[in-house]
Amino acid sequence: MLISTTRAFTFKCSPSSFKSFSWSHMDSKPKTVVQYAFMSSASRSPPREACVNDPGNGSISLQEWQGWGTTSSVPAMVTKIVEELKALETDIDAQMTFGGSGGKLQGYFKVQEDKKHRATYQALCDSEKKLQFFSARQIACRLLGSRGYLCQKCWLPLEDCMCSRVIACNLWHGMRFWLYMHPKDFLRQNNTGKLLWQVFGIEAATLCLYGIAEHEEIMWSTFKDAGKNNVCCLYPNKNAISKSVQDAFGQESSADQKCRLTMLNMVVIFMLVLLHRQMEIKL
Numbered sequence: 001m002l003i004s005t006t007r008a009f010t011f012k013c014s015p016s017s018f019k020s021f022s023w024s025h026m027d028s029k030p031k032t033v034v035q036y037a038f039m040s041s042a043s044r045s046p047p048r049e050a051c052v053n054d055p056g057n058g059s060i061s062l063q064e065w066q067g068w069g070t071t072s073s074v075p076a077m078v079t080k081i082v083e084e085l086k087a088l089e090t091d092i093d094a095q096m097t098f099g100g101s102g103g104k105l106q107g108y109f110k111v112q113e114d115k116k117h118r119a120t121y122q123a124l125c126d127s128e129k130k131l132q133f134f135s136a137r138q139i140a141c142r143l144l145g146s147r148g149y150l151c152q153k154c155w156l157p158l159e160d161c162m163c164s165r166v167i168a169c170n171l172w173h174g175m176r177f178w179l180y181m182h183p184k185d186f187l188r189q190n191n192t193g194k195l196l197w198q199v200f201g202i203e204a205a206t207l208c209l210y211g212i213a214e215h216e217e218i219m220w221s222t223f224k225d226a227g228k229n230n231v232c233c234l235y236p237n238k239n240a241i242s243k244s245v246q247d248a249f250g251q252e253s254s255a256d257q258k259c260r261l262t263m264l265n266m267v268v269i270f271m272l273v274l275l276h277r278q279m280e281i282k283l
Helices: 062-067 076-092 107-123 127-146 195-200 213-226 245-250 254-266
Strands: 010-012 032-037 097-099 175-181 205-209 231-233 270-275 278-282
Touching: 076 107, 076 127, 076 213, 097 107, 097 127, 107 127, 175 195, 175 213, 195 205, 205 213, 213 270
Parallel strands: 010 278, 175 205, 175 270, 231 270
Antiparallel strands: 032 278
């Protein structure tokens, strides 16, 4: 395992925000999104209609939402957008059709919804609200487009489900993973981050979707309680000066190591943050 200060995210911040080597410490919540660098994925699956024959008439239930690997309540903005998508079906008398591996809308409904969501986005003046709208729409479409198609655990097509091959194990109780995920990586089939909670469980490896207010609040509040010295970014990069876990902790005296272990066993849980997607953020 390699630990590094450099990763796929580019941050604009003061030098004091992070330690200079080995560990990258999260200090404060990102405020404004400046630019996204998106990577498109191949779309190979045939078109499919949204599954609406459910008790919630198309709504996202708590059970369904948490089944995808999250522990939070259903985000309010996601619920709102799902309701708007269902209302648009009635207004234009056309059913949602999805295709590809990312829950992408297709056909006439896509054309009409695209016009509507672009107008809504442009009408938002606040950059934070634009981010929240963008993220919630991505997630809402992926949720609806993945029903009856992807396995909720491994995010692969049901016929390719690999859950039976995953062996669960316990993560050391003094450590917790946070997967800080871009909404375009949510339910993406080639996303390997989902293996963390498949193996260690959702309490040991927690998903935080970027731009989802409920997720952001939970994660940053947890970091604040833990203290910035116990929150680090784990994301090796070929251009970074990386150190192994042995190198990072090997310089401590036996007394320091014993003290650290005692603190972790009693109170402190060390937070390791894994970042997905390349983007530029202001801190």
